[in-house]
Amino acid sequence: MFALIAVAFASSPLAKGQSKFLGNIIAASVPANWDTYWNQATAENGCKWGSVDQGGAYNWGQCDVTANHCKTAGIPFKYHNFVWGSQEPSGSLTKERIQKFMTAACGRYSAQYIDVVNEPLHSPSNARASLGGSGASGWDWVKTSFQMASTTCGSSKLLINEYGIINDSGAVSRYLGIVKACGSLIQGIGIQCHEFNINNLAAATCSSNLATLASAGLPIYPSEMDVSASPESAQAAVYQRIFPILWKSTSVKGITLWGWIGGQTWKANTGIYEGGRERQALTWLKSYLDSADGKV
Template sequence: MDVVNEPLHAPPAYKNALGGDGVTGWDWVIKSFELARQYCSDSTKLLINEYNVLHSSSATTNYLNIINLLKDRGLIDGIGIQGHYFEFRSDMNASNQYVYDINAIKSNLNRLAETGLPIYITEFDIDEPIDSNQLAQYKIYFPIFWTHPAVEGITFWGYIQGDVWTSHPNTYLILVSGTERPALQWMRNFVLCPFPPNFLTPSSGNDLPRNPLLSWSSSDSATSYRVQISLSNSFASFLIDSVVTDTFYQSAVLPAGTRHFWRVCGINQFGEGYFSNAVSFVTGNQIVAVNEVGYSPTAFLLEQNYPNPFNPSTKIRWSAPSSGRHTLKVFDVLGNEVLTILDENREAGTYEIDFNAENLPSGIYFYQLVYDHLLQTKKMILIR
């Protein structure tokens, strides 16, 4: 339930009846949530909602101030971001053109995710009259939210032609005849494509072998992966552009003493998913003999934790086909290492441990098992 809508841009005339700004500066918002928590059922999820946030670091900070006041009091269950097209850029035919920094949008979305609260895109739209322009912009902005692990839902603001926001009449995805615009046709397949793999290794480093071993976490529903290596983070051209079926790739020999950028995406019968964020490394002069590295990827398995979601304990189970080093770590939603559960040599077999997260805040986490040169990663959700 949207308890308070647009507190930064449109505070209601009756806010003083709810306590006004008060000591916190947002007493009226706190009171609104207290009343909602008091009178709504326990199953009702309480959300706040706002627009024109993600393109601005200062606006995101102001929004986070309100969110954290509510979170500290146990009053909020989720964050709403409207996600209108004008929050990202002008339409492509506008006389007054502007485009906000897409990296700032991603960074501020990550800042909201650090609260551990689920994020909902509540009024997403792309207001473009020309089909090809709408499709192009959907391909840019929709994946940012759809593939983000903290975003749990996207609601479209404008669906059927003629039944949309009158000030933004070209947001519709279906014509009155029932014909789907190309953007909707594309989305039907895209949402079935694999999510971007996480935890790319190497993700940094200098003096790496000229033929480094690249590895990444598996992506649900992916049957293969496209790996790209480039000398530029724009990936305008490639040194390597290959498709593999495993979650690792032994690179061909690359130029020595050079910074390289690489990324990977999952592929299934519906097409290619969104690429991972690019990471980089610098090669040295060494070339590693490929036959020094042995793989048994089909016999190495990290299972989904159970229960999931959990509070505060869950079981993690995995299998390894031979003896080797087992390193099990937990990362937050931004990829920061939170803790190491174990790091030791073990014999071949199946193992299970109880993981207790009583010292961690609620949120989305990833657990990653590295076994020799292989790794697998799974998502888990801690809810208190």
């Protein structure tokens, strides 16, 4: 089991005392003021199968950074992710190799949440034939992945995760088809909310698609949320339009932003803290979550 890293942390993240978390990513190290804002963490890259599995030998270094910090701070850790076509190790991709990886990960970490299958619609695993392919359900490979994780990582909440959902009613329908095919194995629905999906998303469309997703009766976890807009007042306006819809939904149990420090995010101009200064979007988030309207 990994050793704890001593980390000093603040006692007042933005969603402190709320019934749901507001989290963010951790990369190779924890920024000094991370805990001032966030109370859930996902490793940006360090826990993915393709990052950890280096020809059969496992490198847990960056994944440990996030897991250690969550344990020290007493906040939820989401493991991201097991099965994803965009980042897989080299060599033969078999069910047995995935099982070995899941067993190692869940033996090492006690994650509150796991993204078991990431982007099944847009980037299906190259190991899917070994996992049962489409099969009778059309999504047997996803179902098999969750069956394996359920047996191996039973204490964690098992999530599916995908982008292009919150802005597309057709994608919502297809996504719910996967959820239905897997039955009770899927315990939560992740919806990536990247800038290319929400920058121009109408509030009414966001509300409608979220309501349709909620009809599945599962917890919803908006993940990987970021906004790129200029000037910064335009970025803040997107947060003001979309974030409250997600936050106030009784089906949404937590939101995870995908980066926050300018110049250190995967998409340009998505930072909400830059040059030691809170941009307008972050200032608004603080104010909103401290207001009566933002209390949940």
